Amino acid sequence: MVNNAVEPHDNENMEIEGENEENYNEEEFHSLNAQLDQLNSVLDTIEMKNDDVQAELIELLKSNKETRKQFQECVKKGEPTTQPPGSHQ
Numbered sequence: 001m002v003n004n005a006v007e008p009h010d011n012e013n014m015e016i017e018g019e020n021e022e023n024y025n026e027e028e029f030h031s032l033n034a035q036l037d038q039l040n041s042v043l044d045t046i047e048m049k050n051d052d053v054q055a056e057l058i059e060l061l062k063s064n065k066e067t068r069k070q071f072q073e074c075v076k077k078g079e080p081t082t083q084p085p086g087s088h089q
Contacts, residue, residue: 074080
C-alpha cells in the first residue's frame with residue numbers, strides 16, 4: 001500500500017528560509033536600483049550631448065543656408081564666385 005501521510009513542516013526552518021529569501025530579494029532590489037540609477041545618469045548625459053549636437057547642427061545648417069544665399073546673389077550679380085562669400089583676397 002501507498003503511504004499518503006503528510007510530513008509535518010518545521011515552521012522555524014520555513015521562517016528562516018523566508019527571511020533569507022527576503023534579504024536576498026532586498027539586496028537584489030537595491031543592486032538593481034543602483035544599476036537603474038547609473039543607467040539613468042548615463043542616459044541623461046547622452047541626452048544632453050545629443051541636444052548639444054542638434055543645436056550645433058542647426059547652427060551649421062543656418063550658416064550653410066546663408067552662405068548658399070550669398071553665393072546665389074553673387075551669381076545673379078555676375079560677381080566672381082571662386083572665393084566663398086565674405087572672404088577677401
